[in-house]
Amino acid sequence: MNLPIELFIMLAAPLLIAAFLLRGDARRFAAFFLLGLGACLFAAYINSFLSLAAGMDIQEATIKLTPIIEEVLKALPVFFYLAVYAPKRGAILAVSVAVGLGFATLENAYYIMNIADQSLLYAVIRGFSAGAIHTVCAAILGYGLTQIYRRQFLTFPISFALLCAASTLHAMYNLFVTSGGVWAATGYLLPIAAAGIMLPFLRRISVDEGLRERETPRID
Amino acid sequence: MHSDLFLNIDYIHIWIQLICYAVCSFIAARRAVLHPDIWRYKILTGAFLCYALADLFWNLYFTIKWEYALFFSAADLSWIAVVVFLIAACLNIFNELTDEERLIVRRYRILSVLISFVLIASTHAVMVIIAGGLFNNICYGIVYFLLVYFSLQLWLAARKDIRPQMKNYHGAVMLFVLCDIIMFLMSCFWETANISMVFDMGLTIMPVILLYVMKKEVCA
Numbered sequence: 100m101n102l103p104i105e106l107f108i109m110l111a112a113p114l115l116i117a118a119f120l121l122r123g124d125a126r127r128f129a130a131f132f133l134l135g136l137g138a139c140l141f142a143a144y145i146n147s148f149l150s151l152a153a154g155m156d157i158q159e160a161t162i163k164l165t166p167i168i169e170e171v172l173k174a175l176p177v178f179f180y181l182a183v184y185a186p187k188r189g190a191i192l193a194v195s196v197a198v199g200l201g202f203a204t205l206e207n208a209y210y211i212m213n214i215a216d217q218s219l220l221y222a223v224i225r226g227f228s229a230g231a232i233h234t235v236c237a238a239i240l241g242y243g244l245t246q247i248y249r250r251q252f253l254t255f256p257i258s259f260a261l262l263c264a265a266s267t268l269h270a271m272y273n274l275f276v277t278s279g280g281v282w283a284a285t286g287y288l289l290p291i292a293a294a295g296i297m298l299p300f301l302r303r304i305s306v307d308e309g310l311r312e313r314e315t316p317r318i319d
Numbered sequence: 320m321h322s323d324l325f326l327n328i329d330y331i332h333i334w335i336q337l338i339c340y341a342v343c344s345f346i347a348a349r350r351a352v353l354h355p356d357i358w359r360y361k362i363l364t365g366a367f368l369c370y371a372l373a374d375l376f377w378n379l380y381f382t383i384k385w386e387y388a389l390f391f392s393a394a395d396l397s398w399i400a401v402v403v404f405l406i407a408a409c410l411n412i413f414n415e416l417t418d419e420e421r422l423i424v425r426r427y428r429i430l431s432v433l434i435s436f437v438l439i440a441s442t443h444a445v446m447v448i449i450a451g452g453l454f455n456n457i458c459y460g461i462v463y464f465l466l467v468y469f470s471l472q473l474w475l476a477a478r479k480d481i482r483p484q485m486k487n488y489h490g491a492v493m494l495f496v497l498c499d500i501i502m503f504l505m506s507c508f509w510e511t512a513n514i515s516m517v518f519d520m521g522l523t524i525m526p527v528i529l530l531y532v533m534k535k536e537v538c539a
Contacts (some may be wrong), residue, residue: 118489125320131378135487160394163391163392163393164390166392166393169397178333181329191337220345243365246487248359250358250411250414253407253410253411256403256404256407256410257362257365257404257407259400259403260365260366260369260375260400260403260404261400263369263396263397263400263403264365264368264369264372264396264397264400266396267369267372267373267376267393267394267396267397267400268372268395269375269392270376270392270396271372271375271379274376274379274383274393276379276381278383278384282383
């Protein structure tokens with residue numbers, strides 16, 4: 100058996116058990132984190148297959164193909180959640196971020212076991228850059244979906260547009276990182292900068308949700 | 320020499336365009352906060368941000384690799400997202416119409432389909448024949464067709480007193496599409512490549528025009 104599958108099983112097994120033991124928000128988070136791991140596993144195979152089929156080298160595929168495939172696969176569990184359940188506004192963002200985190204976790208684990216430079220510095224850089232870019236891109240989609248929560252007729256166009264924007268941001272990160280030198284250093288800072296820009300918007304959703312919960316009377 | 324000068328002007332112009340769209344997205348976001356009931360400000364914020372993101376990717380790719388990110392790059396994804404955001408704005412306007420207003424708007428659908436199909440299909444067919452890029456042209460063609468179809472219907476209805484204050488907005492959206500299509504068309508011919516930049520400069524001021532007509536509409 101190859102490394103991505105072994106890593107997936109190792110990471111997924113405890114989460115699967117936890118998903119059965121937990122309840123409510125914690126269970127949902129564990130389940131969608133698990134789906135994020137699955138999306139990453141699928142992405143690894145689909146990326147390899149499509150880049151071979153399109154005759155692209157690794158660098159070209161990393162910039163042109165990989166971002167689109169990864170963003171679409173990360174979005175699928177979120178769309179499933181929206182279509183099947185009737186989620187709360189804040190839950191959409193949480194689910195989207197959980198999928199992104201799961202994706203980043205498996206990808207980072209795979210990269211750190213595959214490269215020769217297994218230094219602490221590389222782990223820190225990788226964790227804060229590649230880990231953050233998946234989370235930020237997933238949060239972009241989640242944020243957009245929370246905005247159109249009460250306007251279902253906009254779900255398709257806005258989701259599509261946000262997927263495109265997230266793919267461009269991801270491609271930009273990949274372009275920087277694969278270029279090496281100063282560009283790579285700039286690329287490592289890009290996800291942190293994007294997260295910083297998104298933070299006030301995301302906090303606003305959390306505050307709105309908190310206020311709504313406080314306004315709703317509790318029935319004991 | 321002539322070609323180098325053209326490339327330099329184009330390169331600088333895209334940075335200026337990026338700044339223009341980024342500033343306009345900030346202004347649109349501010350107005351979205353001031354007028355939370357006008358949803359189009361939120362959608363325009365997304366559209367302008369996507370345009371700025373696409374410009375950023377396009378110029379960074381050129382800076383790093385010394386070649387244009389031609390024929391379906393990540394920048395194209397964001398440019399398509401801009402059009403999809405504008406389609407979402409049209410759908411939002413459709414949703415706000417009353418049943419009587421919707422009936423009047425629907426009278427123009429056949430005329431709108433014909434005009435938009437002839438305009439988009441013919442120009443994109445010319446571009447495919449001259450410059451190739453079938454997939455690229457199909458993607459742009461579909462979204463442009465939908466945007467012109469919706470905008471034209473609403474513009475024709477606005478001339479017959481259905482939300483007449485929005486007439487200028489729909490006109491500006493169609494001008495945006497026209498500028499973009501003529502720019503693409505001109506860039507296919509080597510002799511008219513310089514003229515394409517004039518239309519590209521037209522696209523640079525489009526967010527300002529869109530925000531201006533929106534402000535006029537809100538004040539009216």
